[in-house]
Structure formats: C-alpha cells, structure tokens
Amino acid sequence: MITTPADIELPARPVWPALKRGLRGFCPACGKGRIFYAYLKVNDLCPHCGEELFHQRADDMPPYVTMVIVGHFVVAGVILGQDLFPDLPDWPQMIVWPVAALLMSLWLLPRVKGALIAYQWALRMHGFGPETPDDRGFVGDGF
Numbered sequence: 008m009i010t011t012p013a014d015i016e017l018p019a020r021p022v023w024p025a026l027k028r029g030l031r032g033f034c035p036a037c038g039k040g041r042i043f044y045a046y047l048k049v050n051d052l053c054p055h056c057g058e059e060l061f062h063q064r065a066d067d068m069p070p071y072v073t074m075v076i077v078g079h080f081v082v083a084g085v086i087l088g089q090d091l092f093p094d095l096p097d098w099p100q101m102i103v104w105p106v107a108a109l110l111m112s113l114w115l116l117p118r119v120k121g122a123l124i125a126y127q128w129a130l131r132m133h134g135f136g137p138e139t140p141d142d143r144g145f146v147g148d149g150f
C-alpha cells in the first residue's frame with residue numbers, strides 16, 4: 008500500500024489561539040514572531056520559529072471583511088447621530104464619518120489579514136498542510 012501525504016494524520020492546530028495571535032500580528036504557530044515586515048507585507052518565514060507563512064492566500068478577503076465591519080459601525084453611527092441630534096446640520100457628519108471610516112479601516116485591515124492568515128494556517132489551507140500542492144507545483148516539503 009502506498010502512503011500519500013493525504014493519509015498522514017496531522018496534529019490539530021487550535022483555531023482560537025491562532026486567531027488571537029493573528030489578530031495581534033504575530034505568527035499563528037509560535038505567537039512570538041511578527042507576521043508582517045511592513046504594513047501588510049507578510050514575512051515568508053516567521054522570524055522567530057521559521058514557520059512558512061508564504062503559503063497564505065488572504066488575497067482580497069481582508070478588505071472585504073474590514074469593509075463589512077467598518078460599514079456596520081459607520082452606518083450605525085450615522086443613523087444614531089441623526090436620531091440623537093436631529094437639528095444638527097449635515098456637514099459635521101460629512102466630516103466625522105468618512106475620517107472615522109478611514110482610520111478604522113487602516114487600523115483594522117492588518118489585524119483582519121493576520122487573523123485570516125492564522126485561520127488558513129490552523130485549518131492547513133493553501134499549502135499550510137502537506138496535502139495541498141504549493142506554488143511550485145510540489146506536494147508538501149518534498150525538497
């Protein structure tokens with residue numbers, strides 16, 4: 008019988024600790040090395056434990072998730088502002104909420120991206136497990 012990489016039983020990777028580490032921008036495996044070497048640039052390897060992070064395929068998901076979260080706060084804020092201060096002119100809201108949306112997005116985007124990378128790592132998606140071919144077309148760490 009031939010044993011393939013898909014037959015190998017791998018230890019479980021707990022999702023919640025990995026998500027917490029990713030949210031803080033730390034490696035999902037060790038929690039000590041930084042995921043990013045710049046604002047959204049992912050290290051190929053964890054600088055502390057050497058975990059391969061280049062398998063991540065966060066792609067467009069972090070901006071989508073960030074927009075959904077920020078949009079809920081901003082729309083709720085606009086509606087609440089109009090309800091609480093009905094006599095207030097529109098211009099304060101036209102200044103406050105776009106600036107708030109921009110600042111919240113810039114703050115949240117790397118955290119969401121880190122969490123999504125950690126989620127992919129915990130579930131062994133996109134090359135984080137041995138059963139998936141990586142970018143080079145090889146399975147696992149064959150070399």
Ligand SMILES: [Zn+2]
Pocket residue numbers: 034035036037038039040053054055056057058
């Ligand atoms: Zn690490």
